[in-house]
Amino acid sequence: MGTDVLAETLEATRAGPAMSSLPNDRWRRFAIVCTQPDDHGQVNFTQAAEDAGFGTPESTRASLAVIGHRLAHDPRMQAAMKEVAEKNFGAALPAAVEAVINIMMHSNKNSDKLKAAAMIFDRGGMPIKTQHEVKVERVEDFDTKVARAVSLAKSLGLDPAAMLAKIGIEVPASLSDTPESGVLMTKTELIEDAVVVSVVPTEEWIGE
Secondary structure (H helix, E strand, C coil), X not given: CCHHHHHHHHHHHCCCHHHHCCCCHHHHHHHHHHCCCXXXXXXXXXXXXXXXXXXXXXXXXXXXXXXXXXXXXXXXXXXXXXXXXXXXXXXXXXXXXXXXXXXXXXXXXXXXXXXXXXXXXXXXXXXXXXXXXXXXXXXXCHHHHHHHHHHHXXXXXXXXXXXXXXXXXXXXXXXXXXXXXCCCXXXXXXXXXXXXXXXXXXXXXXXX
């Protein structure tokens, strides 16, 4: 990276909170250089330390390598490099949009065209709708099921032992206690009682 470009980038990124919190401009220059990989997509921390102004004319490559390694693994530096990288991504968005559109319009491979079109749909507010089905299954052992059946029978005033005996199930003694009301009603009695209640007129229905 040229000196002029480095200076301009340093000035443009200085205002970011992570960059501003670094100790000095050498640290900030190191962060910028590290977010500009070489033609092979690699970052040389040793060279980045030298380009940022660390070391002395007498510093060996080994010494610069130690400095570069420590800088690159410092949490403050990593936060600053992330901040600079995000700014670079933002600046590259127009080029990225153009690249996707060019692939969709001019690629000779239909698969690439479809991928580019899907990206445009997704980013353009028309994402693919997905549906997830969640199945919840409650598994109960036999004793738990019997206990629930007994509880339900008691709540209706029925004899759980008599009901379950019809399907060949014997109610354990611990579950066959008489309901709190002390009265067991047959199904017929329960229905008859409900009918009687339903035909008894209220005062409001009778009138004064």
